[in-house]
Amino acid sequence: MASQQSAVAAMVRVRLFAALRERAGWSERSLPLAADGCPLTPADLWRQLALGEAPPGQAAEFPATIRVAINHAFAPADTPLNPGDEVAFLPPITGG
Amino acid sequence: MDAATTSRPRLEVRILSRPFQPLALLEAWQSQSAATAADSPAAEGHFIGRVRGSTASGAPLEALELEDYPGMSETQLQAIAAACAGRHGVGAVLVVHRVGRILPGEAIVLVAVAADRRGPALRCVAELLEELKHHAPFWKREWSGGHGTWVAGNTPL
Numbered sequence: 001m002a003s004q005q006s007a008v009a010a011m012v013r014v015r016l017f018a019a020l021r022e023r024a025g026w027s028e029r030s031l032p033l034a035a036d037g038c039p040l041t042p043a044d045l046w047r048q049l050a051l052g053e054a055p056p057g058q059a060a061e062f063p064a065t066i067r068v069a070i071n072h073a074f075a076p077a078d079t080p081l082n083p084g085d086e087v088a089f090l091p092p093i094t095g096g
Numbered sequence: 097m098d099a100a101t102t103s104r105p106r107l108e109v110r111i112l113s114r115p116f117q118p119l120a121l122l123e124a125w126q127s128q129s130a131a132t133a134a135d136s137p138a139a140e141g142h143f144i145g146r147v148r149g150s151t152a153s154g155a156p157l158e159a160l161e162l163e164d165y166p167g168m169s170e171t172q173l174q175a176i177a178a179a180c181a182g183r184h185g186v187g188a189v190l191v192v193h194r195v196g197r198i199l200p201g202e203a204i205v206l207v208a209v210a211a212d213r214r215g216p217a218l219r220c221v222a223e224l225l226e227e228l229k230h231h232a233p234f235w236k237r238e239w240s241g242g243h244g245t246w247v248a249g250n251t252p253l
Contacts, residue, residue, distance in 0.1 A: 018237070090165070096204075
């Protein structure tokens, strides 16, 4: 039971919005945090999920136009993630 | 109640998924600002934004679709309203933002600020509007000729 709970807790929720969601073809996923002892960041997730427009096999830099939110607050793309975090990738904002 | 509590600005932030009448909301907000006409704030600044009838490329617009990030959009609007109100020392702020499908001519955003003087009231409205256009997570998609196109950036000031 305890191991089951820690397995659930060691996940992050990833959310995509607007044009980014439609390009990827999904809006929300739960992923395990990296288990190699190295803390996972939103930029790592961006590469893992191949969310950029670079051709397959080419490591895409995290784009300056995309903003990251962790648990509903803006955060740098290299912020280490914690179990249970909700990470959102936000395309350029066009409200108002 | 201490002085700090009584001088805290009154902030009201609403995200609406149905059409709204900005003047009716403004009137309701004004009636909460003062018990009597003599208590009314000396200055108010207002901005009403409406959906224009054409797309960025000049084609006739059928509708504008507004997407938000439920939870974060409201939190950000609150934070922006509080920060702007604090910077300009105003008494009350109202921010109303539409989401969903919005037709040309319908209101998309309403910002109102009550203050003791016109300077802070008008400057706070202008600053709050620019802040929310750049830092509150909302995304526009223009529908024209049956096709939807995500808007790439804000229109010029």
